Amino acid sequence: MRLLVAGGDPVDAGKTTFAVGLAARLRAGDDPLAAFKPRAGNDRWFDHGDVRRAASEGRLYGKDVRRLLDAADGDATHERRNPIHRLWRPTPGTTGLLGEPGRTFLVDRVRTPDGDEWVVNGTADVPDRLRRDLPLAGARRVESVRAVNDAMRDLHLPALDRVAGDVREAGEEGVALVESYGDVATPLREVRFDAVAVVDPGRCRVYGGERWAVARDAATGGREEGKLEVRVGRVTDMLDPVSTHDLRPLPAAERADPDAVADAYREAYDALVATARDR
Incomplete structure (x- = not known):
């Protein structure tokens, strides 16, 4: 299973806190977990x-x-x-x-x-x-x-190709969790994700990975033609989310505790994992 966390805001969407809680949630499962920020x-x-x-x-x-x-x-x-x-x-x-x-x-x-x-x-x-x-x-x-x-x-580019191979392998063996950067829709163009979480301040939108990839490719003219980084907003403008979840603001002590974040955002994490498994 390959999961992507992307940000709907270019500066401080909260995607790292969300990704950290998701890692804690996944770590508690039976499948081996590998986390990446390319x-x-x-x-x-x-x-x-x-x-x-x-x-x-x-x-x-x-x-x-x-x-x-x-x-x-x-x-x-x-x-x-x-x-x-x-x-x-x-x-x-x-x-x-x-x-x-x-x-x-x-x-x-x-x-x-x-x-x-x-x-x-x-x-x-x-x-x-x-x-x-x-x-x-x-x-x-x-x-x-x-x-x-x-x-x-x-x-x-060769470095990104190598980490893309690592993500594909980790996703075959267990769970690969990838956090994007800024508000870039896909940090690794050659990786297909099973589900995508787009995090904004106060909310998380969950998308199916295949539809996300199709919209991302359409925004750049196709996998071979697309060379520019595509912003999250261009992709989400083409898609309706599978589900949307409120994310409550967390005090510093909770943000610093991955297990506390995992508990606070459990509903969004469960929806993301269920979307990936239903692909």
Whole structure:
């Protein structure tokens, strides 16, 4: 079984809290569980403590991935389940290399079969401490959109292909739980999911995986033609959900406890799993 959690809001939909509770719910079952967040990122300013913690280990990962893997109670590394991680920094009043208003990317960490490869934004001011803590001496330096696209072709896309294979295998052997990023409808284009949960503040909409895939493909002209990331809203505009569920706001203590989240959102989780099994 393959389950996808996507966000209906690009910034703070609550999908990680929902995914963490779902992992706890699935962990209590009989099937082996593997959790994935293929792409993630954090901000050196807003997530400074998390960045410092990871960089002090010579690594780059975020708290969302850590929470998800802890809830799934597996032994996979952050890098295996989150093969692409991007570090941003705010740049108020300017546009970043990739056209990002008010921020720009500093470093990408990409998992390869031989370990991590690093991509550094050559147009950005990477802080000295990061250069000391992270193994950036041999990093690939990019100074144009074309160079970024070349790096994505050489590094990022093969990394996503590898994690897609892991997701398919995990879904055959047990349950594969994938959390998307931002409000992107499908983080792995070549994986078909059995059911999809779209999380917004205060609600969860459940969709059948096959219909989700058809709508996603239609939004980009088909599996072979579609190259751009499709936003959740474009897909949900084409579909009616199987069911919709209220999600009550949780105090910090409950959000920090995966089992408490699993209990609070039990109705939505049961509906998602039932939809996947009825595919």
